[in-house]
Amino acid sequence: MQKVTFKIRRFDGEKSWLQEYQFPYHPGKTILWALSYIKDSIDPTLTFTASCRHAVCGACAVRVNGQATLACETLLDKMLDRWKTDTLLIEPLQNFEVIRDLVVDWEAKVERLAEVKPWLIPRDEFSKETGCRQTPEDFKKINKNSDCILCGCCASECNKLSSNDRDFLGECLRFCVSGK
Ligand code: SF4
Ligand code: FES
Incomplete structure (x- = not known):
């Protein structure tokens, strides 16, 4: 295989x-890496987020052929082999409002999360010294x-979020992995 094609869902507000980009395999x-290659060498207007590049920050999540995944830890070879293709569809996450291209808005979800206080609250004996x-x-x-x-x-x-997100906290975040 000499070339790989990405069909990327773009949004300008x-x-x-859908925009097609071909790059060397x-x-x-x-x-x-492929998204960065496209941005650096083909189209600087392509917009996406990423930071740690080590599956730590969570910023690079996108959908590849419909499935949400971290772009920084997902191997291109694995995806091409899974779908026996040289062309992949890259889209922003579902159930979020898209701001631009692959960038989604977290504000509404963070506000909902805050309603259930998903953080540690110190006991009364907490002091700055101890x-x-x-x-x-x-x-x-x-x-x-x-x-x-x-x-x-x-x-x-999450299918529940897709059908109706108004009567649901809106996140499996933090809880789905723990089975709670
Ligand atoms: S629980 Fe959800 S948001 Fe948290 S790491 Fe897992 S998939 Fe990502
Ligand atoms: S860039 Fe941080 S998780 Fe992928």
Whole structure:
């Protein structure tokens, strides 16, 4: 295979369209590498977010052939092999408002999350001198939840959100991985 094609869902704030980009195939690269290649070498107007490039920050989540995934940890080879193709469809996450191209708006979801206070609240004995002490058992209770990097992939795949997000918190975030 000499070339790979991405069909990318673009959005300029008013209209949406699919744009095709062809770039040279390189083995062992990620979806994020390909998006960066397109932006750097073909079309600087292509807009997406990414930061850590190590599956830590959650900023690079997109849909590849309809499935939400982290672009920085998803191998291009794996996707091409899975669908036996040289062409992939790249779209923004579902169930979020799109701001531009592959960038989605988190504000509404963060506001809803804040309603259930999904953060640690110190006990009364908390003081600036001693901090908030925690036993290993206490830590185990919240350890799994703290694995969530708020990438939004689960919210994108959630059918409940697609059908109606007004009577639902709007997030599996932090909870889906812990099974709570
Ligand atoms: S729980 Fe959802 S938002 Fe958190 S890391 Fe998993 S897929 Fe991403
Ligand atoms: S760039 Fe941070 S998770 Fe992908």
